[in-house]
Amino acid sequence: MKLNQEKGALYLQIKNIMKDRILHGVYPLHSNFPSEPELAEEFKVSRITVRNAVKELVQEGFLETKSGKRTKIIRNDAIAGRIKGKRFTELLEEKGHKLEKEWLSASIEHNAQQSEVYELFGEQSVRIERIYYLDEAPYTHFTHYLSADLSSIGLEQLNSQSLYELIKEQNIMLMKFQDQFAVEAAPAEVAAYLQVSEQTMLLKRLRFSYDENGELIEYSVAYYNTIIMPYHIDYI
Known part of the structure; x- marks a missing residue:
C-alpha cells in the first residue's frame, strides 16, 4: 500500500490504517499482529517507521508486546485508548x-x-x-x-x-x-x-x-x- 508524504508522518498513517483494520475485524482479537518485516514490505517503509506505528498502537491499548513473543491484538473496540487520565x-x-x-x-x-x-x-x-x-x-x-x-x-x-x-x-x-x-x-x-x-x-x-x-x-x-x-x- 502506498502512503502519501503530504498527509503527515508515515508512521502515523500506518498506525491509523492498522487501527482501522483492528476495529473492523480484519485482525481478530487475541490474534497475532503482522510482523515488522511484513508491514515494512506492505507499506514500503523502514522497520523503524513500522516500529513507531506499533508503539503508538501499544500506547493506545490495542496491542501488547512481549520480549521474544509475537505482538498480540488485545483490544478491538472504539473505546480503546480513549479513556485516559489527564495529567x-x-x-x-x-x-x-x-x-x-x-x-x-x-x-x-x-x-x-x-x-x-x-x-x-x-x-x-x-x-x-x-x-x-x-x-x-x-x-x-x-x-x-x-x-x-x-x-x-x-x-x-x-x-x-x-x-x-x-x-x-x-x-x-x-x-x-x-x-x-x-x-x-x-x-x-x-x-x-x-x-x-x-x-x-x-x-x-x-x-x-x-x-x-x-x-x-x-x-x-x-x-x-x-x-x-x-x-x-x-x-x-
Whole structure:
C-alpha cells in the first residue's frame, strides 16, 4: 500500500490504517499482529517507521508486546485508548494557573541496603530531585529514582525537557503506572522546600512506572501542599 508524504508522518498513517483494520475485524482479537518485516514490505517503509506505528498502537491499548513473543491484538473496540487520565499539571494549566519547575539535583545514588530503593534497583540508582511552583508558590516536591542503566540520559537537559521525554528518547515506552497515596508529615528538607512546618500533614504520592515488558523504570516520591490546591484528576 502506498502512503502519501503530504498527509503527515508515515508512521502515523500506518498506525491509523492498522487501527482501522483492528476495529473492523480484519485482525481478530487475541490474534497475532503482522510482523515488522511484513508491514515494512506492505507499506514500503523502514522497520523503524513500522516500529513507531506499533508503539503508538501499544500506547493506545490495542496491542501488547512481549520480549521474544509475537505482538498480540488485545483490544478491538472504539473505546480503546480513549479513556485516559489527564495529567494533574495539564488540568492546572487549563484552569489558568501558572506552573514552573526547578530541578534541584541529579546524581548517582548508592542505595542503603534494606531500603526500599535498594529493593527496587539494587546498589545504585539515578536520583533526581525537583520542585514545582504553583502561581509562584512552592507546591510539589518530587524525588525520582531510576535504574542506574539510565545514568547516561543527559541529565543536563532536565531544565529544558521533561523526565519522561528523556526516558522516551532512550526508546523506552512507559506503559503502566501505579500510584499509592498517603497523608503524612514531610521530611524536614522537603518541608523547608515547600515552606511549611515539619508537622504539616501533606499528601504523599508514590509512583511506580513500568515499561512494556513490565520492568520497573521509575520510582518516585512526591509531596503535595494541598493546603494551596487539592490534588485533582479528571478521566476522559
